Each structure stands twice: as C-alpha cells, then as structure tokens.
Amino acid sequence: MSWKAIFEGIQSFTEDVLFIPLNALRSEELDNWWLANSVSWILMAIGFVAFLYWMKQLKTFNDNNEEDKTSTSHPYL
The missing domain is CATH 1.20.5 (Single alpha-helices involved in coiled-coils or other helix-helix interfaces)
Structure with a gap:
C-alpha cells in the first residue's frame, strides 16, 4: 500500500x-436560501458564543489581577 x-x-x-x-x-x-446557508449560520452562532465566553474569561482574569502584564519579550523595550 x-x-x-x-x-x-x-x-x-x-x-x-x-x-x-x-x-x-x-x-x-x-x-431555499435559508436552508442552503444553515451551516454558515450555525458556525457563526458557535463562533459568536465562543467569542462571548472568551471575553468573559478575559474579564474574570483581568478583575482578579492574575495576568502577568510585564513586557519581557525584548530587553531593549
């Protein structure tokens, strides 16, 4: 094979x-246009819900001051 x-x-x-x-x-x-585009609508809805969840998690970590905000990627910065 x-x-x-x-x-x-x-x-x-x-x-x-x-x-x-x-x-x-x-x-x-x-x-039927709506039926033909149903997969696109479902994927858009999933993406929107995931985006809202992500923003909620970012706000939670930001409110608890758990994020390391120091810039250590380049020493000349």
Missing part, C-alpha cells in the same frame, strides 16, 4: 460519506 492510496482513500471517504449532508443542501440552494 502506498501513500497515494492512503490519501486517495481519505479523499474518497470524505467526498462519499462526510459530504452527504452538504451535497443534499447544495441541491436545495436554488429552492
């Missing part, structure tokens, strides 16, 4: 199995 066969197997699995839901949505693209 060669490396080329391994990568072609990964390609085949990805295109034939993992992309089945996306291929189904692609066929609905002209009929």
